[in-house]
Each structure stands twice: as structure tokens, then as C-alpha cells.
Amino acid sequence: MQNSETSPGYNESQGTTMSRDSQIIHYNEIRIPGLKSVAASEGRCFVCSSSKGRIRVKAQVRIDTWMKIGVYIPDKNRMCEHHTTEGYLNEDALKQVKVKSSTKMTSEEISKWFGLLTCEAKKTRKIIDFEPSSPFKSEDYELLLGVSRANFDSMMNFISGAVKTSENRSVRNALGMFLIKLRLNLSQKVIALLFGVKSQAVVST
Numbered sequence: 001m002q003n004s005e006t007s008p009g010y011n012e013s014q015g016t017t018m019s020r021d022s023q024i025i026h027y028n029e030i031r032i033p034g035l036k037s038v039a040a041s042e043g044r045c046f047v048c049s050s051s052k053g054r055i056r057v058k059a060q061v062r063i064d065t066w067m068k069i070g071v072y073i074p075d076k077n078r079m080c081e082h083h084t085t086e087g088y089l090n091e092d093a094l095k096q097v098k099v100k101s102s103t104k105m106t107s108e109e110i111s112k113w114f115g116l117l118t119c120e121a122k123k124t125r126k127i128i129d130f131e132p133s134s135p136f137k138s139e140d141y142e143l144l145l146g147v148s149r150a151n152f153d154s155m156m157n158f159i160s161g162a163v164k165t166s167e168n169r170s171v172r173n174a175l176g177m178f179l180i181k182l183r184l185n186l187s188q189k190v191i192a193l194l195f196g197v198k199s200q201a202v203v204s205t
């Protein structure tokens with residue numbers, strides 16, 4: 001079988017791949033046509049190709065990008081921190097990334113990626129969500145909270161550092177719970193249900 005897209009040094013008989021730093025990796029890499037991705041890039045930022053100030057791409061960025069534009073970001077990719085806003089790739093970065101029409105993954109990467117997506121799918125569903133990854137528009141903020149998205153973001157800057165993220169809810173959703181309580185005076189049980197929070201204790205505003 002010929003595969004022109006496999007890495008240099010691919011040895012089909014042994015099922016191994018020779019990486020750039022000459023380490024043998026004991027699994028095969030598979031090319032998946034039609035599955036969009038960005039290039040694997042550990043030495044440079046995968047958005048702007050800068051070699052300075054790179055951080056490892058977090059799982060939430062990879063999942064959010066997949067959900068928004070259907071593009072796979074390899075596990076070990078790195079990026080500049082300024083391409084994110086509140087922990088997600090910002091609009092400029094989403095426009096800037098160079099998207100390939102296929103993906104190369106090892107069996108280990110495929111397994112890890114499905115595991116990550118499964119964890120995401122099992123998360124408690126939120127009916128109301130003010131995370132940047134949520135599809136809520138500014139008018140939805142105004143309807144539910146009485147403030148625009150821009151005003152909400154200003155409040156977030158104001159309380160930054162004063163409210164902690166918990167396992168059950170983010171700081172944005174904590175602020176959302178507080179404002180929705182003020183505007184609609186819903187019970188804690190209803191707020192917990194709407195925000196997909198298991199314990200009512202965290203709703204204490």
C-alpha cells in the first residue's frame with residue numbers, strides 16, 4: 001500500500017514511524033480524508049507560526065474549536081496565549097488558522113480524541129449557558145439577565161479574581177445565576193436545573 005502523506009521514515013513492515021528527532025514511535029499514522037485539521041505544530045504556534053511564548057493547547061480549546069468550525073487540533077499543538085479570550089480561541093484566531101482538508105492521526109490519538117468527546121457528551125446538559133462557547137447572543141443576555149453581552153463582559157472584568165471557578169460552574173455562569181435571580185427571582189432548584197448544576201449549594205448567590 002502506498003501512502004504519500006505518511007511521515008518521512010514510515011516503515012510499513014514494522015508498523016513504526018520515525019519522528020523528526022529520530023525516536024521510533026510504535027504505532028501507525030492514518031490519514032483521514034475529509035476530516036479537517038490544522039497542522040501538527042509543537043515547535044511553533046499553530047495559529048500564527050510564532051516560536052515565542054507558546055503554550056500547550058488546552059482540551060477545552062480543542063473541543064470548542066471542533067464544535068464551532070469542525071476542525072481537529074492535534075493534542076500536542078502549541079499556541080500563543082493571546083489567541084484566546086476567556087480560555088477559547090478568539091474570533092481573529094478562528095479566521096487566521098490554516099485548515100487542511102484531511103487529518104493524520106495515530107490509533108492512540110483517535111482513541112484519546114473519542115474519549116475526550118465522550119466526556120464532553122456526558123457532561124450535564126445546560127439549558128442556560130453564558131460561557132463564550134455558548135450560542136447565546138447579546139439579545140439573549142438582555143432577555144434573561146437585563147444586561148447586554150458587552151455589559152456582562154464588563155462585569156466579568158470587574159469581578160475577575162473575586163469569584164472562583166468551581167467544578168460545577170464557571171465564573172461566567174456564577175454571574176449569570178446571580179443576575180437571573182435578581183431579574184426573574186427563580187428558585188434555586190429551577191436555577192440549578194437551567195444551569196445543569198448538580199448540587200444546589202453552588203447556586204447560593
Ligand SMILES: [Zn+2]
Nearest residue numbers: 045047048080
Ligand atoms: Zn500565535
